[in-house]
Amino acid sequence: MPRPRIEVTGLGKSYGQVQALTDVSLQVGPGVVLGVLGHNGAGKTTLVDILATRSKPTSGTAKVCGWDVARFGHHVRRHIGMTSQFTSVDDTMTGRANLMLVARLLGASRKQADDRAEELLTSFDLTEAADRKAATYSGGMRRRLDLAVGMIAGPDVLFLDEPSTGLDPVSRSGLWDLVEKLAKDGTTIVLTTQYLEEADRLAHDIVVLAGGHVVASGTPERLKAGIGQRTASVRFPDARATHYAVGVLGYAGMTPLADFGICAVQIPLAEPGDIALLVRALDSAGLPIMDLTVTEPTLDDVYVALHRAAQEKAAQVVGQTA
Numbered sequence: 423m424p425r426p427r428i429e430v431t432g433l434g435k436s437y438g439q440v441q442a443l444t445d446v447s448l449q450v451g452p453g454v455v456l457g458v459l460g461h462n463g464a465g466k467t468t469l470v471d472i473l474a475t476r477s478k479p480t481s482g483t484a485k486v487c488g489w490d491v492a493r494f495g496h497h498v499r500r501h502i503g504m505t506s507q508f509t510s511v512d513d514t515m516t517g518r519a520n521l522m523l524v525a526r527l528l529g530a531s532r533k534q535a536d537d538r539a540e541e542l543l544t545s546f547d548l549t550e551a552a553d554r555k556a557a558t559y560s561g562g563m564r565r566r567l568d569l570a571v572g573m574i575a576g577p578d579v580l581f582l583d584e585p586s587t588g589l590d591p592v593s594r595s596g597l598w599d600l601v602e603k604l605a606k607d608g609t610t611i612v613l614t615t616q617y618l619e620e621a622d623r624l625a626h627d628i629v630v631l632a633g634g635h636v637v638a639s640g641t642p643e644r645l646k647a648g649i650g651q652r653t654a655s656v657r658f659p660d661a662r663a664t665h666y667a668v669g670v671l672g673y674a675g676m677t678p679l680a681d682f683g684i685c686a687v688q689i690p691l692a693e694p695g696d697i698a699l700l701v702r703a704l705d706s707a708g709l710p711i712m713d714l715t716v717t718e719p720t721l722d723d724v725y726v727a728l729h730r731a732a733q734e735k736a737a738q739v740v741g742q743t744a
């Protein structure tokens with residue numbers, strides 16, 4: 423098994439009285455996209471700042487590419503790239519000049535910087551706009567240029583902070599394709615985002631932070647299967663059939679929830695066989711099904727459930743100490 427690019431063990435960070443992170447442990451391998459989710463103030467930035475050597479932990483350890491971030495920051499910085507919501511692009515310069523400037527600052531010769539800029543302009547689909555000032559770029563182009571700047575040194579680990587904020591759906595989808603390609607080529611990506619759809623599409627692994635603690639972790643599929651609920655929605659021709667269906671489904675051991683106004687019944691599906699049971703029960707009762715849809719749980723469901731649980735826990739603690 424390849425060595426993890428990021429290894430975090432019992433990480434904690436306090437700012438005076440504020441405990442921003444508590445006992446965070448995680449590992450991220452090469453080519454893996456880790457989605458870091460959490461509400462405002464959950465500790466996402468604190469975690470990324472420590473991994474990117476912008477801040478030191480107060481307890482525990484974090485290693486990036488084998489280097490302890492607190493002791494060997496200069497080595498860590500040689501392996502990482504960053505992009506943020508506030509782009510690092512200089513508007514007054516062309517896309518090419520932006521890339522060349524950063525490459526030169528990182529120590530490349532003029533020829534090396536020129537070659538790297540050309541390579542990145544091609545990969546990030548910016549060749550045609552290469553010699554235009556960045557001020558004339560669309561939001562999607564700027565974000566692609568920002569990503570290209572973050573990739574100049576060919577980092578093993580890239581930190582992406584809400585990469586698709588403010589982008590239209592087409593630009594966002596293009597950006598997601600690029601991020602997926604970077605991961606396929608082996609770059610480890612730490613993606614902090616509030617967009618669950620973004621995490622669902624890009625992340626191989628997710629950690630959810632709340633109050634500085636990891637409250638859930640795993641693949642998006644595992645999180646959804648563990649917390650979310652599949653639901654069937656069945657439409658009937660009229661209110662009479664809907665009433666009858668509620669009785670039939672209740673008798674079959676289900677918990678139907680009816681909306682008589684639209685002649686529909688919603689049924690939570692707890693077991694994999696429930697959908698067959700549902701159809702058999704309705705069919706045996708001679709009830710005509712006008713429409714049947716099954717809604718899969720989303721990361722939003724997981725997130726809302728976790729947030730609610732964290733709030734309830736906090737309320738209990740307040741109740742106990744009052």
Ligand SMILES: Nc1ncnc2c1ncn2[C@@H]1O[C@H](COP(=O)(O)OP(=O)(O)OP(=O)(O)O)[C@@H](O)[C@H]1O
Binds near residue numbers: 442461
């Ligand atoms: N420099 C600081 N001094 C004091 N407290 C801080 C500092 N930086 C962060 N905090 C506190 O630490 C906690 C975690 O903040 P952090 O910025 O990591 O959260 P976040 O999840 O990134 O939030 P957001 O989504 O709003 O960026 C918050 O309570 C915040 O107020």
